[in-house]
Amino acid sequence: MKVVICPTAERATALTARVIEQALRQKPDIALGLATGRTMEAVYAHLVQAHQNSGLDFAACRTFNLDEYVGIAPDSAHSYRTYMNAHLFSRVNVALEATHVPDGAATDLDARCVAYEQAIRASGGVGLQLLGLGENGHIGFNEPFSAFTSRTRVVTLDPATRRQNVGMFDGDLEQVPYHAVTMGVGTILDAHRNVMVVTGAAKASMLARVIEGAMSACISATALQMHADCLVIVDEAAAGALSCRPYLEHLMQHDPELKALLS
Numbered sequence: 617m618k619v620v621i622c623p624t625a626e627r628a629t630a631l632t633a634r635v636i637e638q639a640l641r642q643k644p645d646i647a648l649g650l651a652t653g654r655t656m657e658a659v660y661a662h663l664v665q666a667h668q669n670s671g672l673d674f675a676a677c678r679t680f681n682l683d684e685y686v687g688i689a690p691d692s693a694h695s696y697r698t699y700m701n702a703h704l705f706s707r708v709n710v711a712l713e714a715t716h717v718p719d720g721a722a723t724d725l726d727a728r729c730v731a732y733e734q735a736i737r738a739s740g741g742v743g744l745q746l747l748g749l750g751e752n753g754h755i756g757f758n759e760p761f762s763a764f765t766s767r768t769r770v771v772t773l774d775p776a777t778r779r780q781n782v783g784m785f786d787g788d789l790e791q792v793p794y795h796a797v798t799m800g801v802g803t804i805l806d807a808h809r810n811v812m813v814v815t816g817a818a819k820a821s822m823l824a825r826v827i828e829g830a831m832s833a834c835i836s837a838t839a840l841q842m843h844a845d846c847l848v849i850v851d852e853a854a855a856g857a858l859s860c861r862p863y864l865e866h867l868m869q870h871d872p873e874l875k876a877l878l879s
């Protein structure tokens with residue numbers, strides 16, 4: 617894991633977008649793994665800006681989203697498909713047929729999950745996977761006790777997650793589904809590169825456990841400790857509970873990859 621601490625959330629999301637931009641410019645047909653949530657809105661806004669202002673080209677790339685709510689149709693205002701169309705897909709030149717978001721309303725969900733894994737493999741695997749962090753430590757919707765070897769599947773959401781995401785459902789908890797489809801922790805670990813962005817004081821104690829704590833299926837994001845190429849971009853507020861801060865700062869100054877990223 618390599619960690620970059622940015623002064624503000626704005627800088628953290630801008631840097632995350634720049635990392636994605638670099639990957640896309642290096643490999644225009646990359647398979648991008650994408651995430652949803654409030655944190656990502658700013659990341660996607662920066663990517664849209666790069667498309668509009670400096671011609672960032674999405675024409676050849678493929679995308680695979682991490683997750684979707686079960687029982688929510690793709691064209692529902694509450695679906696992650698709608699979120700992705702609104703924040704990114706309709707605002708850049710990606711081919712819509714090259715974008716993949718699990719269909720939470722499908723009747724044959726288990727078969728669709730297997731097919732999702734096959735589609736990822738057929739695309740050559742995810743080149744760069746973007747990740748947020750849930751307040752309970754989930755990545756995607758891999759709730760506590762998800763096996764590190766888990767694949768795309770249907771999961772039951774943690775009550776904490778349902779409460780955390782109530783904003784997408786007009787603040788009405790009853791509308792938040794109890795189940796979701798998510799790439800597994802194993803699927804995420806298969807990505808060539810993982811980039812996790814975490815902002816805000818509400819996630820500070822969880823971030824410290826993810827970076828400095830012991831690996832445990834209770835906190836899915838700790839699995840990233842065994843990924844060979846994982847970059848974690850955070851703001852000062854999220855970094856507030858880290859105890860290894862002096863060494864992280866030393867690394868930001870002297871690690872060649874981080875130096876290049878921050879120059």
Ligand code: GLP
Pocket residue numbers: 651652653654655656682683747748749750754755756757777781
């Ligand atoms: C949802 C998504 C996660 C995301 C999380 C963070 O739970 N399934 O993939 O990481 O939201 O959301 P936010 O950025 O709104 O805190």
